[in-house]
Amino acid sequence: MNNLLLHKSELISNREIIISGSKSETNRLFLLQALYPNLKIENASNSDDSEVMKNALQAVGTSNEINVHHAGTAMRFLTAYFAIQEGAEVVLSGSSRMHQRPIKILVDALKQLGCDISYLKEEGFPPLQIIGRKIPGNKVLIDANVSSQYITSLMLIGASLPNGLEIALKGTVTSIPYIKMTLSVLQALGIKASFHDNIIKIPFTEKLTKDTFTVESDWSSASYFYSFIALSKIDTQITLGYFKQHSLQGDAILAEIYQKFGVQTICEDQKMILTKIENPSIKHIKLHLNDAPDIAQTIIVTCLGLGVTCDLTGLHTLKIKETDRLQALKNELTKFGAKVSISADAIQLMNSITFQNDRIAIETYQDHRMAMAFAPLVLKQSLEIKNADVVSKSYVHFWNDIQHCLKD
Numbered sequence: 001m002n003n004l005l006l007h008k009s010e011l012i013s014n015r016e017i018i019i020s021g022s023k024s025e026t027n028r029l030f031l032l033q034a035l036y037p038n039l040k041i042e043n044a045s046n047s048d049d050s051e052v053m054k055n056a057l058q059a060v061g062t063s064n065e066i067n068v069h070h071a072g073t074a075m076r077f078l079t080a081y082f083a084i085q086e087g088a089e090v091v092l093s094g095s096s097r098m099h100q101r102p103i104k105i106l107v108d109a110l111k112q113l114g115c116d117i118s119y120l121k122e123e124g125f126p127p128l129q130i131i132g133r134k135i136p137g138n139k140v141l142i143d144a145n146v147s148s149q150y151i152t153s154l155m156l157i158g159a160s161l162p163n164g165l166e167i168a169l170k171g172t173v174t175s176i177p178y179i180k181m182t183l184s185v186l187q188a189l190g191i192k193a194s195f196h197d198n199i200i201k202i203p204f205t206e207k208l209t210k211d212t213f214t215v216e217s218d219w220s221s222a223s224y225f226y227s228f229i230a231l232s233k234i235d236t237q238i239t240l241g242y243f244k245q246h247s248l249q250g251d252a253i254l255a256e257i258y259q260k261f262g263v264q265t266i267c268e269d270q271k272m273i274l275t276k277i278e279n280p281s282i283k284h285i286k287l288h289l290n291d292a293p294d295i296a297q298t299i300i301v302t303c304l305g306l307g308v309t310c311d312l313t314g315l316h317t318l319k320i321k322e323t324d325r326l327q328a329l330k331n332e333l334t335k336f337g338a339k340v341s342i343s344a345d346a347i348q349l350m351n352s353i354t355f356q357n358d359r360i361a362i363e364t365y366q367d368h369r370m371a372m373a374f375a376p377l378v379l380k381q382s383l384e385i386k387n388a389d390v391v392s393k394s395y396v397h398f399w400n401d402i403q404h405c406l407k408d
């Protein structure tokens with residue numbers, strides 16, 4: 001993997017970037033397409049995680065060893081998918097980090113429904129041995145406070161089960177917008193799914209009534225451009241495509257959050273024009289990000305760049321993502337002289353710093369978002385991004401797009 005040297009630079013105003021489709025929407029749709037082959041998907045994500053998902057679904061019947069590498073959505077969504085494929089015998093594995101990311105809650109839920117899944121190494125973690133079968137159950141109770149991906153996984157198979165599926169959520173529900181995204185995708189295709197009072201109901205659906213879905217571009221990827229604009233001079237502008245008026249992605253909350261950092265968002269013809277209109281008047285910001293965990297890294301780095309202290313809460317899921325993101329953030333922010341405190345579910349940036357002339361090396365911990373979140377600091381200081389091609393997990397052309405926007 002390459003290390004990338006980035007010299008301190010400035011953003012060129014008025015560039016346009018087309019961001020690839022949302023990986024979250026795409027991976028839901030790939031699975032639904034395997035269950036309903038008439039479904040056509042437009043603007044699918046070209047991310048590694050989506051490629052992994054597509055290849056795994058195409059491998060059915062030809063290979064019974066499937067490795068999803070770092071893709072959490074693929075690991076979780078495919079577990080339910082293979083469990084209901086009669087005759088399938090699959091070993092589902094991933095990277096060494098994937099084998100540390102818990103999956104017991106989903107496996108237990110699928111077992112309640114009658115699925116045959118066993119652990120090949122440590123109990124509660126991948127790799128899994130899955131023997132697909134027809135499942136009799138249609139009601140399941142699941143803990144909802146660890147990962148919404150377990151719930152989405154069940155929702156995605158629900159409509160193809162002979163008696164549909166009723167999912168009761170227990171505990172505080174985490175990452176809710178991702179559950180709502182799944183619900184909206186199902187509904188948009190004509191599946192009459194509902195979600196009220198922590199009960200999700202998905203009726204058996206033989207045929208989709210709508211068979212084309214256009215994926216919106218990825219809002220989590222857009223977050224890095226919000227950060228670049230926030231750290232730029234007044235009047236700097238960038239245009240991002242293709243975005244919808246009513247997004248299914250919870251990370252669309254970025255437009256509101258970055259207004260506080262002086263970034264204006266204007267939507268025109270499926271494009272968003274981001275403009276730095278003022279320097280933020282706030283000196284401190286407190287945000288509860290349980291609904292948008294993937295943008296926490298972007299936001300705290302923006303805060304460091306702007307000299308705004310922050311208190312970000314609702315982040316207990318960050319410890320079980322591509323890396324322990326709270327610890328990784330603390331390690332890297334500290335290199336700039338930041339004082340950072342972390343707890344089980346929160347991170348605090350307690351001081352503002354002065355950027356220096358030397359170059360700082362950023363470790364990325366096999367986490368695409370560590371690499372991308374720190375990139376905007378190149379407007380303040382030269383950086384070396386370690387293992388920079390880690391970004392392809394969600395954003396294959398990230399560095400090309402960034403070079404296109406930076407002065408030489």
Ligand SMILES: O=C(O)C1=C[C@@H](OP(=O)(O)O)[C@@H](O)[C@H](O)C1
Pocket residue numbers: 023024025073146147148149152174175178293294317
């Ligand atoms: O369903 C999805 O597409 C996702 C759900 C979230 O995970 P958790 O529910 O585990 O927080 C998010 O962090 C991840 O990047 C994508």
Ligand SMILES: C=C(OP(=O)(O)O)C(=O)O
Pocket residue numbers: 070071072073074294321322369394
């Ligand atoms: C957490 C993420 O992905 P996943 O859980 O699907 O690996 C992410 O993309 O930030």
